[in-house]
Amino acid sequence: MANTLSRATGDTAIGEGDEVVITEMEHHSNIVPWQLLTERKGATLRWFGLTEDGRLDLSNIDELITERTKVVSLTRVSNMLGTINPVAEIAARAHAVGAIVVVDASQAAPQLPIDVTASGADLLVFTGHKVVGPTGIGVLWGRSEVLGALPPFHGGGEMIETVTMARSTYAGIPHKFEAGTPPIIEAIGLGAAVDYLDHIGMDVIHAHEQAITGYALEGLASVPGVRVLGPLDAASRGGAISFELDGVHPHDIAQVLDSRGVAVRAGHHCAKPAHARFGVRASTRMSSYLYTTPTEIDALIEGLHYTRSYFKVG
Ligand SMILES: Cc1ncc(COP(=O)(O)O)c(C=O)c1O
Known part of the structure; x- marks a missing residue:
């Protein structure tokens, strides 16, 4: 079993008066940990706002x-708005002031080819279940000098070089971050998922994603009362499209679509601040x-037309 050390990753680098910058379109998993860290360290959390069409407002x-x-x-890509963000441009500014850039590629890794070394990221993460892999496991990539400088954040078996009763020394990267018995089944499953996507080709997947997203956006535009949250052009977004249908609650839409065999998700998609930004x-x-x-x-699209007639809106 791994014990959590009080010194979490990044703690050593962040102190009172320091700032962490995120964006208003983050998944809660890229908001809450920074809130916890900045509160604990007396640091400040700041964020980029969003434009009306669901892009980052870079004016400030x-x-x-x-x-x-x-x-x-x-x-890199919003799981709610679909927006593909200009990470390299933002990273250039961050690096100019000596900041570390962390990229959440959970929504991007399944859809886009990513060249980590050209991405601008110092650390890049994605979750397994979005790349047709298992839950409970993900990927952390980092520049070796960044990973090398970070202290272990979990203590336990497997992450050590040696242990005495007085003190321990730690294994090199990546092992110093992998305390305890690993999730072996999940790791094998994630490896198979990545091989599967690699075999199809990320370029092929991306082209398909863009084509089907463009087709979906056209279809949604044909339904009266639909308001897409996020960019309306397929080229600057991914295939997760959140929308409202005037006069019908999101969960009612989902239920009617479900009864017709169409699976969608209704809710806040773990992006409450982004929803609040658009007043929903x-x-x-x-x-x-x-x-x-x-x-x-x-x-x-047929299901949405049916939903309108079922609820007698319009
Ligand atoms: C953009 C994005 N980031 C982070 C996550 C968090 O993934 P997990 O809950 O597996 O850590 C998700 C989850 O689906 C996501 O869509």
Whole structure:
């Protein structure tokens, strides 16, 4: 069993008066840990706001990312708005002031080819279940000098070089971050998932994603009362499309679609601040992937027309 050490990753680098910069479109998993850390260290959390069409508002980048900034952490692709963010541009500013850039690639890794070394990231993470892999496991990539400088954040078996009753020394990267018996089954499953996507080709998957997203956006535009949250052009977004349908609650939409065999998600999609930005508590989200066909998108659009007539809106 691994014991959590009080010194979490990054703690050593962040102190009172320092700042961490995130964005208003983050998944809660890229908001809450920074809130916990900055509260504990007396540091300040700041964030990029969003434009009306669901992009990052970079107009105040030089005021947000300053000499006080220690970490800039942002998503490459929003799991709610679909927006693909200009990470390299933001990273250039972050690096100019000596900050570390953390990229959440959970929504990007399944959809886009990612060249980690050119991405601008110092640390890049993604979760397994979004790359057709298992839950409870993910990937952390980091530049070796960054990983090398970070202290272990879990103590336990497997992460040590040697242990005496007085003190311990730690294994090199990546082992110093992998305390305890690893999730072996999940790791094998994640490896198989990555091989599967690699075999199909991320370029092929990306092209399919763009085509099906464009088709879905056209279809959604044909339904009166639909408001897409996020960019309306397929080229600057991924295939997760959150929307509202005027006069119908997001969960009602999901239920009617479900009764017709169309699976969507309703709720806040772990992005409450982004919903608040657009004045809504929840939305309905369709998510396409490599297996989604135009016929399935047609079923969604027909289902939305049916939903309008069922609830007698319009
Ligand atoms: C963009 C994004 N980041 C982070 C996560 C968190 O993943 P997990 O809960 O597996 O850690 C998700 C989850 O689906 C996500 O969509």
